[in-house]
Amino acid sequence: MFRVTLALFLVFATGCTHSLHMAHVSDFSPAFKPYSSGELVKSQGEQFTVMGFVTETEYVDVAYKKLLSSCSGGTVQGITTQYSTSHGFFSWTNYVEMQGLCVR
Amino acid sequence: MFRSSVLLISVLFLTSCASINSLSLTPIPPERTHQVRTEKSKMIFLGFNFDNDFVDSAVDDLKTQCPNGKVSGLLTKDENINYFLYFVWKKQITATGFCVPNSTASVNKKKPRGTASTEGSTSASETEL
Amino acid sequence: MRNKFLLSSVLTLCSCAQLHHVQIGEVISRPDYVQKPFDIKISETGINIGEAADTAKIFMNKEGQKQANDIASAIALFQMGPRTGNPVYVKDYAKNLIQLIYEKCPSGKVTGLMSIRETRKYPVVSGEIVKLTGYCLIKKGG
Numbered sequence: 001m002f003r004v005t006l007a008l009f010l011v012f013a014t015g016c017t018h019s020l021h022m023a024h025v026s027d028f029s030p031a032f033k034p035y036s037s038g039e040l041v042k043s044q045g046e047q048f049t050v051m052g053f054v055t056e057t058e059y060v061d062v063a064y065k066k067l068l069s070s071c072s073g074g075t076v077q078g079i080t081t082q083y084s085t086s087h088g089f090f091s092w093t094n095y096v097e098m099q100g101l102c103v104r
Numbered sequence: 105m106f107r108s109s110v111l112l113i114s115v116l117f118l119t120s121c122a123s124i125n126s127l128s129l130t131p132i133p134p135e136r137t138h139q140v141r142t143e144k145s146k147m148i149f150l151g152f153n154f155d156n157d158f159v160d161s162a163v164d165d166l167k168t169q170c171p172n173g174k175v176s177g178l179l180t181k182d183e184n185i186n187y188f189l190y191f192v193w194k195k196q197i198t199a200t201g202f203c204v205p206n207s208t209a210s211v212n213k214k215k216p217r218g219t220a221s222t223e224g225s226t227s228a229s230e231t232e233l
Numbered sequence: 234m235r236n237k238f239l240l241s242s243v244l245t246l247c248s249c250a251q252l253h254h255v256q257i258g259e260v261i262s263r264p265d266y267v268q269k270p271f272d273i274k275i276s277e278t279g280i281n282i283g284e285a286a287d288t289a290k291i292f293m294n295k296e297g298q299k300q301a302n303d304i305a306s307a308i309a310l311f312q313m314g315p316r317t318g319n320p321v322y323v324k325d326y327a328k329n330l331i332q333l334i335y336e337k338c339p340s341g342k343v344t345g346l347m348s349i350r351e352t353r354k355y356p357v358v359s360g361e362i363v364k365l366t367g368y369c370l371i372k373k374g375g
Contacts, residue, residue, distance in 0.1 A: 017312045017320030022254040022350050023327050023363045024128045025334070028343040029259055031131070032233055032370075035335040051313075052121045057183050060127060064179045064200070068132065076132035076177075078343070080330045083127050085314045092314030098129060099331060101341075123315065126254060233266065233342055233370060 017087045026079040031103045033077065038101035041076065043067040045096045052092075063096045071102035120194075125182040130201070132177035138203040140169040145196040159197050170203030177202045248360075251352040253317050258346040261370070268344070268368035271337040277326040279319030279352070279359040282308050288357055318352035319359045327363040338369035 045063030047054060067076065079100035086093045142165035146158040166175050178201035185194040262268070286305035290298040312320060334343060346367040353360035 015322050016324075017322060018324045019314070019316045019318065019320050020327060020350065020361060020363070021124075021315070021317040022126055023330065023348055024126075024254075024256055025258070025330060025346050025348045025365060026128070026130050027258045027346065028341055029131065029261065032340075032342045034339055034341045035332075040331070052123065052315075053119075054122055055120050055185075057122050057124050057181065060124065060179070060181055061200075064129070067129075068136065068177075071132065073134050075134050077341070078331050078334060079129045079131065081127050081129045082327060083124055084324070085316070086324065087312040087314040087316075087320060089311050090313055094124065094315075096124075096127065097325075097328070099328075100132070101331065104134075128256060233261075233263065 018084055019087070020082060020084045022081075022083050024081045026077070026081075026100070028077045031075045031077045033101065033103045035101065038074075038077070038103040039071075040099060041067060041070040041102045042097070042099040043070060044098075047094045048091065049094065050091045059094065060096050063098050067098045067100070071100075071104075074102045074104035076100040076102050119188070121186045123184050123186075125184060126180075127182070128178075128180045130176060130178045133174075133202055133204045135204050136177070136202045138170070138173075138205075139200065140166055140175055140203050141198070141200045142166055142169075143196065143198045145194050147192060147194050149192050153195075156195075158195070162197055162199055166199060166201070173203045173205040175201045176204050249354045251318065251354060252349065253352065254348075254350040256348050258367075259344060261344040263370070265373055266342070266370040267373055269338075269371055270366070270368055272367075273330070273333045273337065273365040275327045275330070275333075275363045276353075276360045277321045277323050279321045279361040281319045281357055281359065282312070284357045317350070318361045319354075321361050326361075330363070330365065334365065334367070338367075340369065340371070342370035344368050344370055 043063045043066035045059035045061075045066070047057070047059040067079075077100060079098060082095075082097045084095050084097070086095065142162050144158050144162050144165075146153070146156075166178075178199055181196075181198045183196050183198070185196060187193060282305050286301045289301050293301060334346075335341065344367065346365065349362075349364040349366075351362050351364065353362060
């Protein structure tokens, strides 16, 4: 019984872990539009790193540009910006996820 | 031998590891013709840092680039760039956004006819709800 | 014995709150609108493998303690990377924030938004929390 519990624990514990570092939500001004009058737009940037050896953080700008292009000519309100990391074997992947309501 | 050692040491000292501390993004405007950007940084040696005043001038920089408008869609990135064995690191703040001229901003606010122009004003009481 | 039990229960149930990040947005007050406060809390369970191993060692003999240490070290090799609070096993637990805000304030007239990222730490486990508070502007008499 103990071994089964230990095995189950190990299977669970050795799974992929993640860490959410921050979640920021922007204002809803100046548009203040309801959900139905806009379209949900999302973008993501990611960066794989081995032991943190990376020299730039360009993936953030990539996510930003993707969000801009997904709502050309419109206002994006209520933007949530989340920065997280997925852990791995001597390496990890950083993620930036942005989503907001595009109002045209 | 000497040349190789110098090269190796230079590479070790110049190689950096960049990581994000925090991010924020403000609402993105429809007018994105005038981009504004500021970057402020400070080198810190062995953690000896007694103030963070280097950040203060970032807002003034943006104001200078957008004297008659509102800076919106502002992506602010706070990052650390670590150099050799974390003895030295650089704190860097980068802010990128768009300057929306006041004339465009007032059109978006759909003011009633006959309302006097209030160029330069972005007060909360005027926000369209 | 009762005192010991009480003490250990209190210690186990006590949590420490750790604030990682907080941000406040624009606050708009208008005389023709009332502000209805709302809050949203999303939490996921974080696990500290090191503390789990330390706790397990209490009930083990010397050999078992060594094994627990080895297992914890081996797991740690597969979970490398920057952390804020304890790691969680669900990646996108806070991905529906915007929908949740609209559930609380369907009109989208949201102001005074404050986003908080915090950890409620208990022995071995923790609550990895994203909390949002704000106000929904509702027109008077509307």
